Amino acid sequence: MDILEDLNxxxxxxVEAVDGPVLVLAGPGSGKTRVLTHRVAYLIRVxxxxxxxxxxxxxxxxxxxEMKDRLHHLIGARLGQLTIGxxxxxxxxxxxxxxxxxxxxxxxxxxxxxxxxxxxxQALKELDLDHRTYQPRAIQGAIRQAKQELVDPDSYVxxxxxxxxxxxxxxxxxxxxxxxxxxxxxxxxxxxxQLFRQHQDVLHKYQRRYSHILVDEFQDTNxxxxxxxxxxxxxxxxxxxxxxxxxxxxxxxxxxFRNIQRFRRDFPEAKTILLEQNYRSTQTILDAARHVxxxxxxxxxxxxxTEKEGGVPITLVEAYDxxxxxxxxxxxxxxxxxxxxxxxxxxAVMYRTNAxxxxxxxxxxxxxxxxxxxxxxxxxxxxEVKDLLAYLRLIHNPFDQVSLSRVINVPPRGIGPKTLGWIxxxxxRRQVPIYTALQLVKEAxxxxxxxxxxxxxxxxxxxxxxxFSGRGGNALLGFLSLLDSWIAxxxxxxxxxxxxxxxxxxxxxxxxxxxxxxxEDRWENVxxxxxxxxxxxxxxxxxxxxxxxxxxxxVSDVDNLDxxxxxxTLLTLHAAKGLEFPVVFIVGMEEGLFPHSRSFDxxxxxxxxxxxxxxxxxxxxxxxxxxxxxxxAMYASSEECEPSRFLHDIPQHLIQGPGDLMGRxxxxxIARGPARRQPLPxxxxxxxxxxxxxxxxxxxxxxxxxxxxxxxxxEELEIAFVGRGIKRILASYVxxxx
DNA sequence: CTGGTGACAGTTTTT
DNA sequence: CTGTCACCAG
Numbered sequence: 001m002d003i004l005e006d007l008n009x010x011x012x013x014x015v016e017a018v019d020g021p022v023l024v025l026a027g028p029g030s031g032k033t034r035v036l037t038h039r040v041a042y043l044i045r046v047x048x049x050x051x052x053x054x055x056x057x058x059x060x061x062x063x064x065x066e067m068k069d070r071l072h073h074l075i076g077a078r079l080g081q082l083t084i085g086x087x088x089x090x091x092x093x094x095x096x097x098x099x100x101x102x103x104x105x106x107x108x109x110x111x112x113x114x115x116x117x118x119x120x121x122q123a124l125k126e127l128d129l130d131h132r133t134y135q136p137r138a139i140q141g142a143i144r145q146a147k148q149e150l151v152d153p154d155s156y157v158x159x160x161x162x163x164x165x166x167x168x169x170x171x172x173x174x175x176x177x178x179x180x181x182x183x184x185x186x187x188x189x190x191x192x193x194q195l196f197r198q199h200q201d202v203l204h205k206y207q208r209r210y211s212h213i214l215v216d217e218f219q220d221t222n223x224x225x226x227x228x229x230x231x232x233x234x235x236x237x238x239x240x241x242x243x244x245x246x247x248x249x250x251x252x253x254x255x256x257f258r259n260i261q262r263f264r265r266d267f268p269e270a271k272t273i274l275l276e277q278n279y280r281s282t283q284t285i286l287d288a289a290r291h292v293x294x295x296x297x298x299x300x301x302x303x304x305x306t307e308k309e310g311g312v313p314i315t316l317v318e319a320y321d322x323x324x325x326x327x328x329x330x331x332x333x334x335x336x337x338x339x340x341x342x343x344x345x346x347x348a349v350m351y352r353t354n355a356x357x358x359x360x361x362x363x364x365x366x367x368x369x370x371x372x373x374x375x376x377x378x379x380x381x382x383x384e385v386k387d388l389l390a391y392l393r394l395i396h397n398p399f400d401q402v403s404l405s406r407v408i409n410v411p412p413r414g415i416g417p418k419t420l421g422w423i424x425x426x427x428x429r430r431q432v433p434i435y436t437a438l439q440l441v442k443e444a445x446x447x448x449x450x451x452x453x454x455x456x457x458x459x460x461x462x463x464x465x466x467x468f469s470g471r472g473g474n475a476l477l478g479f480l481s482l483l484d485s486w487i488a489x490x491x492x493x494x495x496x497x498x499x500x501x502x503x504x505x506x507x508x509x510x511x512x513x514x515x516x517x518x519x520e521d522r523w524e525n526v527x528x529x530x531x532x533x534x535x536x537x538x539x540x541x542x543x544x545x546x547x548x549x550x551x552x553x554x555v556s557d558v559d560n561l562d563x564x565x566x567x568x569t570l571l572t573l574h575a576a577k578g579l580e581f582p583v584v585f586i587v588g589m590e591e592g593l594f595p596h597s598r599s600f601d602x603x604x605x606x607x608x609x610x611x612x613x614x615x616x617x618x619x620x621x622x623x624x625x626x627x628x629x630x631x632x633a634m635y636a637s638s639e640e641c642e643p644s645r646f647l648h649d650i651p652q653h654l655i656q657g658p659g660d661l662m663g664r665x666x667x668x669x670i671a672r673g674p675a676r677r678q679p680l681p682x683x684x685x686x687x688x689x690x691x692x693x694x695x696x697x698x699x700x701x702x703x704x705x706x707x708x709x710x711x712x713x714x715e716e717l718e719i720a721f722v723g724r725g726i727k728r729i730l731a732s733y734v735x736x737x738x
Numbered sequence: 739c740t741g742g743t744g745a746c747a748g749t750t751t752t753t
Numbered sequence: 754c755t756g757t758c759a760c761c762a763g
Contacts, residue, residue, distance in 0.1 A: 060753080087752095089753085188753080189753095252751085255752095378751090409739095416740080572749095572750065574751070574752090575751090577752090596749055596750080608750095635748080
């Protein structure tokens with residue numbers, strides 16, 4: 001039975017526990033994906049469960065894809081009969097099939113965060129509410145939270161007057177969604193749960209269909225997701241969940257790791273299996289991570305162990321500021337690569353906030369080294385991509401008002417707020433969507449034209465027409481005829497051909513390529529989108545458009561991480577979950593940054609920061625570098641920093657510092673002797689510059705010193721660089737010009 | 739209707 | 754120091 005062969009006893013137990021509920025608590029690197037895939041294969045090949053009776057849900061498309069890839073080796077073509085996907089994708093599929101029970105059309109569109117925010121703003125406007133008191137973002141948060149707890153506007157119990165207003169906005173927002181035949185991300189879950197609760201027959205159908213349910217990253221489920229799987233498994237209880245409380249880092253998005261406890265309570269007969277053998281890291285790394293996480297209260301203690309005993313100590317580094325921090329990282333990576341032990345792609349640099357990536361990027365660029373950046377602005381969130389997708393959504397469904405108002409004046413075609421407001425109010429008066437209102441205007445205009453010879457001045461027509469005669473009206477008609485011309489060919493043209501037509505007819509290319517480098521970047525993104533569209537060229541046109549739109553709605557990040565490129569990866573700690581690297585640098589280990597200051601007054605938030613640190617450290621296979629700075633630029637000013645409390649939790653014997661570089665005593669507060677305050681061994685000690693001195697900088701080239709002031713043991717110079725303007729730079733970064 | 743200016747706020751982000 | 758948004762002058 002090859003399926004069980006390469007599993008350790010615990011993993012094997014998890015795979016073989018076929019009947020009833022099973023909870024697998026899987027530490028980092030303990031092979032949970034392996035357990036999941038092998039269990040599916042075991043169910044099919046050994047227990048004879050038909051593949052179509054198995055549902056496996058994940059949180060990310062990436063996880064789903066990885067699972068499919070691995071399963072392909074184990075079960076081959078039968079893979080296609082399994083239901084594997086994200087919660088949202090699985091729910092969307094169910095909802096399209098059961099649309100008749102729901103008051104939505106099965107062609108509903110899925111709104112993302114931006115669309116959602118737009119609709120909330122509209123709701124606020126319609127209710128005549130002040131957007132300063134009722135900030136759209138805050139309202140959005142309240143609505144999302146409610147939906148994740150399966151609370152609809154009618155059952156919403158406001159805690160404060162503000163929440164009462166939020167409830168009203170919520171109700172209005174839901175109506176707007178329905179008017180647009182749209183669901184937002186959270187609806188996919190909430191509406192599915194409602195469907196199951198209100199239609200027992202439908203629920204039974206799915207309960208019978210899926211005899212085995214598996215859930216990955218169970219600690220990240222929210223209430224809605226938990227209720228969903230609980231409902232689905234309500235009859236047979238064959239629910240297999242894998243999770244790790246210590247890696248729960250999405251509390252702020254509604255994830256509730258207490259679902260693990262709930263699971264134990266709701267399924268008391270559940271078998272619990274601990275996976276504690278780690279196949280990733282050295283013992284040193286595991287020990288350090290355990291010391292950090294063990295200060296958390298609400299957790300099951302696990303003792304991770306590995307056969308990779310010992311290992312290199314954790315390296316702790318103090319840098320003068322974020323520049324030097326970045327410089328250290330880049331140089332250390334270069335050194336490790338030069339030593340021959342590691343290749344560039346073995347390294348990851350992790351940080352708490354995206355803003356920290358910039359300095360790092362600059363350092364890599366200065367050294368002429370390539371790097372991979374994860375996250376930042378996501379592809380499908382870029383303006384140009386969203387614009388073009390809105391056009392396509394509009395072609396697919398011209399009644400989608402959110403998409404319509406997004407693009408009706410992009411590129412600018414003379415339809416400003418006034419004209420938009422006019423057509424909107426016409427639509428409201430007639431109780432029709434804007435698209436229909438546009439058609440009414442067109443009919444009226446045609447009628448007027450045909451009468452223009454003799455009867456144009458008939459009093460009955462004049463007042464109605466007067467309003468849209470002129471620029472606004474013509475612009476609207478122009479837009480409508482564009483849209484209609486695309487709709488006319490919608491079922492013949494393939495997605496990328498439609499895209500080309502839109503770009504062509506709207507002059508979108510010229511709109512983007514305004515001569516700036518950013519414009520070129522944007523145009524490049526359009527090309528990328530076109531490449532994605534090309535992948536749907538095989539399908540019949542109408543189907544191609546529909547599945548393209550579904551796919552891009554639910555696949556936000558194009559998992560752009562290109563495995564083939566051999567370069568260091570820059571990413572947030574959150575983005576690092578689920579990944580592993582031989583060498584991990586965690587930068588910005590300072591109080592206020594990591595842990596973030598927002599967590600100071602909330603013990604639960606602080607525990608989450610701690611878990612985040614745990615996740616970061618456990619990504620490493622061989623080496624970990626923890627770096628903090630003496631001072632860091634915050635917005636405009638630069639502030640002195642305190643080393644992160646998490647550093648104190650790692651026992652001294654696991655740590656190695658470059659000599660007395662860090663005046664650090666454990667376990668007491670980090671002793672920072674007054675001695676070491678200067679930037680590190682970079683250029684020889686600052687010689688003392690005065691205005692007029694000529695200096696050279698590795699990136700900016702030659703410049704002239706304008707002013708100088710002491711900064712610690714270093715000095716901060718204002719330098720005018722040839723063609724680069726004036727920069728403030730530490731003396732140790734420049735060399736005197738001979 | 740557009741493009742410019744000033745006030746204001748500013749973690750993390752699976753879908 | 755950014756980016757976003759409301760507001761005002763062409």
